[in-house]
Amino acid sequence: MNPRLEIFSQGDEVVTGQIADTNAAWLAQQAVQIGFTVTRHTTVGDRLEDLISLLGEIAQRADCCICTGGLGPTSDDLTAEAVAKAFNLPLILDEQALAQIQQFFANRQRVMPESNSKQALLPQGSERLDNDHGTAPGFSVQVGQCWFVFMPGVPSEMKPMYTDKVLPHLTQRFSLQPSNLTTLRTLGIGESAIQELMNTITIPENVQLGFRAELGEVQTKLLFPFAYSDSEKADLVNKIAKRLGDTVFAIDHTREVNSDLISVLDELMTQGQYTLAVIETVSCGLLSSLCVGADWLVEAHYQPTLINSDLQNLALELQKTSGASFALVQAYTGDKNSVMILHNSLLTPQGFYQNTQTIAGALKRKQHQAALSALDLLRRYLQQKLGNSDD
């Protein structure tokens, strides 16, 4: 079983929602990648009693805890004091830390304010983590079964401290067995429809299956344990991919999901040296907006009043005037304030391809679905073409 890690963020600005806690997400990703099971994130504000009780709770539950925030020089920076009180470890002046803080100010030709000397007080028995990018040193301390790491909350100080100072400790102190994540990304199919298609596929008990739905896209996630057989993994992924058919637009084997629809399209279009011209209706410019930076999009037009009539002629005309390899025309029937039926038409050298989709919900949701479903028509054509030419 993986060691359990908790993430703890301190600060009124986080607990009151003035900033989103991106540190927690970043640290969780890092920890999962190297083989921890992240069990919990907790955020509390700048109140000593809240900090003390939370530290006590975590020491009972986790094997490792990574904390950010509360190491600054001001009166609302209470982390070291809370650690001292929670674990009965009196604060002791770390001479080297003080010298480094003084040096930090000397380097900038400024006098160190007295309040900064507080940052050199560390709990007895803790180990200092040098801060190469700011004044607040971090520290680590073992309490019972749990190894605590305390780092500053400023991302530009925290991230290098994690990578340079904390990560080497983690891989040394813990016996880690990282799992592997595979993500199948689909468009044009719902979460429950995927589950039904997968009903007859047996997922081994040690493989964790999960789903995530975003606007228009569903991700099917398989988490494989450490040292899982590569061939069995490939077999399972292929079986699922085959069952889901051409709704699958990408399969990610990395932790970070990065091959989104646009980057998949970008690769296919660039590879084939194709170009595209577009007429949008319901997506109202969002389709081209998503393609920002893509040289293959040579022109796009938003024509709100276009109704589903004679899409093919429009596409032919657009292809002719733009000189693009493909012309994509989007039209709709139905009222824009209720359920709509979307008609996408794609003109290619191999002829016309079309799809229709019923879309409903808020206007922005429809807009997003319309942009994706039109681009997905192009993606399916290109991948199928590629598949055929591979045969």
Added chain:
Amino acid sequence: MNPRLEIFSQGDEVVTGQIADTNAAWLAQQAVQIGFTVTRHTTVGDRLEDLISLLGEIAQRADCCICTGGLGPTSDDLTAEAVAKAFNLPLILDEQALAQIQQFFANRQRVMPESNSKQALLPQGSERLDNDHGTAPGFSVQVGQCWFVFMPGVPSEMKPMYTDKVLPHLTQRFSLQPSNLTTLRTLGIGESAIQELMNTITIPENVQLGFRAELGEVQTKLLFPFAYSDSEKADLVNKIAKRLGDTVFAIDHTREVNSDLISVLDELMTQGQYTLAVIETVSCGLLSSLCVGADWLVEAHYQPTLINSDLQNLALELQKTSGASFALVQAYTGDKNSVMILHNSLLTPQGFYQNTQTIAGALKRKQHQAALSALDLLRRYLQQKLGNSDD
């Protein structure tokens, strides 16, 4: 003392850091604004025992708890089951919830998969919260001193459910003394420039001043304590607004910042029964995309190769062919991979208006700034026109 509120987010994708928990920040803001003290955020993954123990802890600590996630149809959606087990409240089929879920699928001409019926099982004694934007109903339940609210994790479903269904309950159930937030929203001016302009304005000690910079926009925030004098508040806000001049596009007195550039424009355009035609370059469709649903945008074109030459003729031509009241043309000089200078030209019955702006940074950042600066040219023209006709 304010009632204590905790926020609880459920989901493997959050606890493993695949997505940052923006729901928690949003909900915390909402809760602070209406007068809660937010004491803690906690995130756990999709494990039943973790959920059960966390629910038990929160019931001991908080007066209110808002939870998101885990209400989907799949096997890793465990919230209702965890509530049932934690508080000994057996799950019961809510016929009305089932009918609503069935209707959701019927509206989209799809058959409801069997797994979705699970979403209609609610803990005994709970109150259903209808979901107008998805299949998962939320619910609320009182346990001891703590009122729990459970909502879906998808932001586009969660946010309207909070605003329409949860907020009215919160203000009824709790005795709240909210502070009041006023936000001055500006475009085309930086945070430090604003700070300098405001140097000579005295901010009373019990009024909290803050700044927030988003892409292209800076928000100046004033948090007034409960029962602050209305006239003194108006005086201070007016003084600041006057100092910031026509960079201010909106002043929000509501808890939620909602009068964004588009809604300000929408009101001005609709009032004057004006129409607009657009040619975009750097903003690559984003400008029109932001105007989704606006009937006054009659056509828009993305022409990537357009360089800054003879904008006025292009605008005249566009105005003529489209028949729109205004024609807005965006062009640029400089390389798209480095610093660019943006040239916006607006043709109106009163003649041409132009602005230029230097933009830098990542492509998506430039795209966003380009869309806003072009629309802001139109906004300043319309507000100035209105100001003059008021005289």
